Amino acid sequence: MQLGRETLQIEADALLALKDRLNGAAGVRFSEAVELLRNCTGRVVISGIGKSGHIARKIAATLASTGTPALFVHPAEAAHGDLGMVAQDDAFVAISNSGETAELMAIVPIIKRMGATLIAMTGHDNSSLARLATVHLNVAVDKEACPLNLAPTASTTAALALGDALAVALLDARGFREEDFARSHPGGALGRRLLTHVHDVMRSGEQIPAVLASVSLSLALAEMTRKGMAMTAVVDADFRPIGVFTDGDLRRLIAHVQDFTRLSIADVMHADPRTIGPDQLAVDAVRIMEESRINQLLVADATGVLVGALHIHDLTRAKVI
Structure with a gap:
């Protein structure tokens, strides 16, 4: 020694x-x-x-x-x-x-x-x-x-x-800069953080859980179950997100509502949901989720149309987190 x-x-x-x-x-x-x-x-x-x-x-x-x-x-x-x-x-x-x-x-x-x-x-x-x-x-x-x-x-x-x-x-x-270092280390943790974009890891197309504001809560819950993201986006006729409803919202709702049959998703959704652009870095999605204390995030393009959805597990699998 x-x-x-x-x-x-x-x-x-x-x-x-x-x-x-x-x-x-x-x-x-x-x-x-x-x-x-x-x-x-x-x-x-x-x-x-x-x-x-x-x-x-x-x-x-x-x-x-x-x-x-x-x-x-x-x-x-x-x-x-x-x-x-x-x-x-x-x-x-x-x-x-x-x-x-x-x-x-x-x-x-x-x-x-x-x-x-x-x-x-x-x-x-x-x-x-x-x-x-x-x-x-x-x-x-x-x-x-x-x-x-x-x-x-x-x-x-x-x-x-x-x-x-x-x-x-x-x-x-x-x-x-960090970005230059990431380009030389695409396989490393920093490379994944600085080179991975939202569109690389988001769920798109039929994978996006989404319902119109006019549907019942029961149909919205069925959409959540089919898509397996523990949430659904609520969209208008132009497929622009106007709200979101999550499993956490459902658990809180059960505590004081007995009959769901008369509720529409518009009655219980969170309006003006947080969104991110598909060309933003995935690490920005992590930051938004952490700041907002949410596990899911909607992805909207420059015109406001819903084009994807992210779960915190998607970012974990991509090793962005």
């Missing part, structure tokens, strides 16, 4: 030291790197080998999901054909703690000759890779968390954190 705490402390200290360095000349270089990446008209290519390669893959994935087209290229594979994935308009980010990684140094001169921007992340300002870079970002740490001071631990944490800092700075500079 003690060694675990010491490991976390060493890595935390490394990150705090990296943060403090950004207050000085390192911060200027960081800003230069952000501008180079922001103005890159191609893609951002991240490369590294060993543990740095794993960090490079994660940074590339984070950039790609936050609005910066990025990919990972393995430096050894690049020397055997994959260098064709790098173009003149790209920015190449090379990650190496020593700054002397042979596989990177074999391809960096070619990348420089083709005109691609080179950004290096190393732990040594005077390393070969640092000297060749357009911008060098120093991710040096005092020591590794490994008791032998050998296994990449604090150094890879620092590189990963600086990669996240670049991604977040670029995200902000590009004006990246």
Whole structure:
């Protein structure tokens, strides 16, 4: 347990030291790197080998999901054909703690000759890779968390954190919004919330429970039973919703009415029901339901015609909630 705490402390200290360095000349270089990446008209290519390669893959994935087209290229594979994935308009980010990684140094001169921007992340300002870079970002740490001071631990944490800092700075500079993030994550919870529209999940056509205002309460209850939404819309002759009646209304009615045969649905409906448009986001329907404390919602088009109905279970099944 003690060694675990010491490991976390060493890595935390490394990150705090990296943060403090950004207050000085390192911060200027960081800003230069952000501008180079922001103005890159191609893609951002991240490369590294060993543990740095794993960090490079994660940074590339984070950039790609936050609005910066990025990919990972393995430096050894690049020397055997994959260098064709790098173009003149790209920015190449090379990650190496020593700054002397042979596989990177074999391809960096070619990348420089083709005109691609080179950004290096190393732990040594005077390393070969640092000297060749357009911008060098120093991710040096005092020591590794490994008791032998050998296994990449604090150094890879620092590189990963600086990669996240670049991604977040670029995200902000590009004006990246929740909607943009959702488009990159359509299978995630945020994607479902921000990309799912009411018309994607609403019940339509014969599935909509609806009766005219002139029908009896008994016929309205039969419509509710057939459609299985625990409610029915009440519509006028043009199929515009003018009221709604729910199972909850029925339970409250039973408490003080014995004879339903003389009642029409117009006598007991709630007039002016809440509605939502079919092109609105499904998450807006959730908000209306929560604010109004209702489980069903009618869907009306721009002309006011009833085109659908939503139950809270529809939104749950679509994983909007």
